[in-house]
Amino acid sequence: MKNVVILGATGLVGEEVLKILEQRNFPVKELFLFASERSEGKSVIYKTDEVEIVSEYEELIQKADIVFGCLDAPFAREIVPKFRGHAVVIDNSNAFRMSADVPLVVPEVNPEKIKEHTGIIANPNCSTIQMVVPLYPLHQAAGIKRIIVSTYQSVSGMGRDAVDELQYEIECLGLGQTIAKEEASALLHPIGGNIIPQIGEFEGSGYTSEEMKMVNETRKIFSDDTIAVTATCVRIPVFVGHSEVVSVELRKPMSAAQACTLMKDAPGVTLLEDPQAYPMPAQVKGTDAVFVGRVRQDAAFENGLAMWLVADNLRKGAALNAVQIAELLV
Amino acid sequence: MKNVVILGATGLVGEEVLKILEQRNFPVKELFLFASERSEGKSVIYKTDEVEIVSEYEELIQKADIVFGCLDAPFAREIVPKFRGHAVVIDNSNAFRMSADVPLVVPEVNPEKIKEHTGIIANPNCSTIQMVVPLYPLHQAAGIKRIIVSTYQSVSGMGRDAVDELQYEIECLGLGQTIAKEEASALLHPIGGNIIPQIGEFEGSGYTSEEMKMVNETRKIFSDDTIAVTATCVRIPVFVGHSEVVSVELRKPMSAAQACTLMKDAPGVTLLEDPQAYPMPAQVKGTDAVFVGRVRQDAAFENGLAMWLVADNLRKGAALNAVQIAELLV
Numbered sequence: 001m002k003n004v005v006i007l008g009a010t011g012l013v014g015e016e017v018l019k020i021l022e023q024r025n026f027p028v029k030e031l032f033l034f035a036s037e038r039s040e041g042k043s044v045i046y047k048t049d050e051v052e053i054v055s056e057y058e059e060l061i062q063k064a065d066i067v068f069g070c071l072d073a074p075f076a077r078e079i080v081p082k083f084r085g086h087a088v089v090i091d092n093s094n095a096f097r098m099s100a101d102v103p104l105v106v107p108e109v110n111p112e113k114i115k116e117h118t119g120i121i122a123n124p125n126c127s128t129i130q131m132v133v134p135l136y137p138l139h140q141a142a143g144i145k146r147i148i149v150s151t152y153q154s155v156s157g158m159g160r161d162a163v164d165e166l167q168y169e170i171e172c173l174g175l176g177q178t179i180a181k182e183e184a185s186a187l188l189h190p191i192g193g194n195i196i197p198q199i200g201e202f203e204g205s206g207y208t209s210e211e212m213k214m215v216n217e218t219r220k221i222f223s224d225d226t227i228a229v230t231a232t233c234v235r236i237p238v239f240v241g242h243s244e245v246v247s248v249e250l251r252k253p254m255s256a257a258q259a260c261t262l263m264k265d266a267p268g269v270t271l272l273e274d275p276q277a278y279p280m281p282a283q284v285k286g287t288d289a290v291f292v293g294r295v296r297q298d299a300a301f302e303n304g305l306a307m308w309l310v311a312d313n314l315r316k317g318a319a320l321n322a323v324q325i326a327e328l329l330v
Numbered sequence: 331m332k333n334v335v336i337l338g339a340t341g342l343v344g345e346e347v348l349k350i351l352e353q354r355n356f357p358v359k360e361l362f363l364f365a366s367e368r369s370e371g372k373s374v375i376y377k378t379d380e381v382e383i384v385s386e387y388e389e390l391i392q393k394a395d396i397v398f399g400c401l402d403a404p405f406a407r408e409i410v411p412k413f414r415g416h417a418v419v420i421d422n423s424n425a426f427r428m429s430a431d432v433p434l435v436v437p438e439v440n441p442e443k444i445k446e447h448t449g450i451i452a453n454p455n456c457s458t459i460q461m462v463v464p465l466y467p468l469h470q471a472a473g474i475k476r477i478i479v480s481t482y483q484s485v486s487g488m489g490r491d492a493v494d495e496l497q498y499e500i501e502c503l504g505l506g507q508t509i510a511k512e513e514a515s516a517l518l519h520p521i522g523g524n525i526i527p528q529i530g531e532f533e534g535s536g537y538t539s540e541e542m543k544m545v546n547e548t549r550k551i552f553s554d555d556t557i558a559v560t561a562t563c564v565r566i567p568v569f570v571g572h573s574e575v576v577s578v579e580l581r582k583p584m585s586a587a588q589a590c591t592l593m594k595d596a597p598g599v600t601l602l603e604d605p606q607a608y609p610m611p612a613q614v615k616g617t618d619a620v621f622v623g624r625v626r627q628d629a630a631f632e633n634g635l636a637m638w639l640v641a642d643n644l645r646k647g648a649a650l651n652a653v654q655i656a657e658l659l660v
Contacts, residue, residue, distance in 0.1 A: 146630040146631075147630065148478045148577050148628075148630055150480035150562075150575040152482070152525055152564065152566070167503075167504075170500055170503045170504045170522075170523075171504040172504075173497075173500045173504070174497075174500045174501040174502075174503070174504030174505070175504070189610060189612070190612060192500075193500075193567070193568055193569055193611075193612060194568060194610050194611055194612035195482055195566065195568060195573060195610060195611060196610060197573070197575075197608045197610070197623070197624060197638045198606075198608065202605070202606040205626065205627070205629075206586065206605040206606075206624065206625070206626030206627070207626065207629070215629065228629060228630040228631075229629060229630060230577055230628050230629045230630040230631075230634070230636055232480075232575040232624070232636060232638065234482065234573075234575070236482070236525065236566055236567075237523070237566075237567050237568070238523055238524060238525060238567070239523055243525060243527070243564075245480040245527075245562040245564070247478050247560055256536065275532070275536040276528075276532040276536075278527045278528065280519060280524050280525060280526060280527070281523075281524055281525060282519070282520060282523060282524035293527070294527060294536065294562070295536075296535065296536030296537065297535070297536070298478075298560050299535075299537070299545065299558060299559060299560045300476040300477065300478055300558040300559060300560040301476075301558075301560075304560070306560055306562060308527045308562065
């Protein structure tokens, strides 16, 4: 039994961690919930207990065994290191993922890396997790040479304010009102009836931080720096569920049927085998798998496959993956 | 001055043709509008004239000089051939595009093909048009080897019923109501807060008809059957404006800066040169250009470029391209 701390307990991912700990009956001895002062004094129900939310974390450092870091990167950079050495932090932010002494773990892919932790284990980016889970069996069998991925990412990946913003904008559109740019604050532009091909900040190469996460994290998780990845990450007016179009070129030939056989048996994957079937974001909310459909030969590469991936970005893309890591720890 | 017939005058594309003929002051002698019986007796204003909509086309065959075919493929197959030999039909449907004796024309790319017509000139698919216009100068300079394209297509590409369906579903979501699958009729599934990775019917290869249009039409327009194209076409909850993520591998090296120089001067292209700028569908309604942004080296290919394309699918993707063809004819 472990003392569990959730940092950022009232955010979308923190709430989902709490839900999943309960659903999976994680061996919680005592539960501590930290959030900003806005949530001070509030409490939530975990199983049959009422747990108060605190806005000071110093007292939790000595008590914690396992910490779920669900803070934005700037806060994670400040707070997470203080728990290091006292507890194991499973951090969902971008702050530590590429540090050499921080394993970046997807339990279906590289669970053995957990052993190498020095107090922090990083949870990868949502878009990366749902891509590497189904691609891993293909990589093991035939070696991935390159990946071209286009994402269709829901607003919940940006947090609660973005979800509220989309809801507000949908109400405006439903009433026939247009949305002023000034009203978009959580996202960069209005998202109702629109899409935004920018997630994160631009880096020097013309790629965004979200896109570079998909490049760098994929290489780190697969322990293969030779994999070439081009990502284009796009925000769309969907509440929950990220979708991805993936073209993958393998080093050896593989038919779509062979790929399906491999993915069908892969942990964490739900394959829709009918080549005319496909998952959609409206169906995945609250589910755990990465759903794979439309597996077919990629017409542009000799050893290429194309496919369509959908997952609940708050669960497998964030909270569930973190809880799975914690389960491996205990 | 020409006698002009619009077949399917009350559909989204037919209405847009009418608007563009007026905006561009096309030399119309007399205008004839044909639509289904549902529109019988209605009339529309063209410039200062009231033009009645008729639901019989037989009398128009002898009068027509130029015909804009804005019918769905089954109706186009029945009606368009009856005008052949009497007038030139610029047909927007999929019925004749791949016929050897029908030129498939994008005026910025292959205007010379118009001369080869035998009564029908085909207007390409919306997704294809907006891709080939900016890629053409790159193809001329360095030869395109392969294209990987993911689309983000608005519901207006499916017609007025799909637009109404999205509006209804947005009203439901705005009121906090869920959408029953049975309510989706114009589209295959509910589209409000959802995306659908199927446009058209599935063909044997696992690709949809919309995706195969992008493959086959691109090769025909560029007169190059060696170009490899992988397309994944996705319907999203946007009213007007198709977006595309395009990765292109060239036969010769080309920097992003060189590509920008070529595209900047290309007819029909509006390039956002700032590598951090990008067009979005909410901005393009009623515009004529193909907007290009996020031009950058493609990280997965040696001679690769990645970019982001947006255009008004009813205008450059359909009606405008057709009127431009008519302008070349007269």
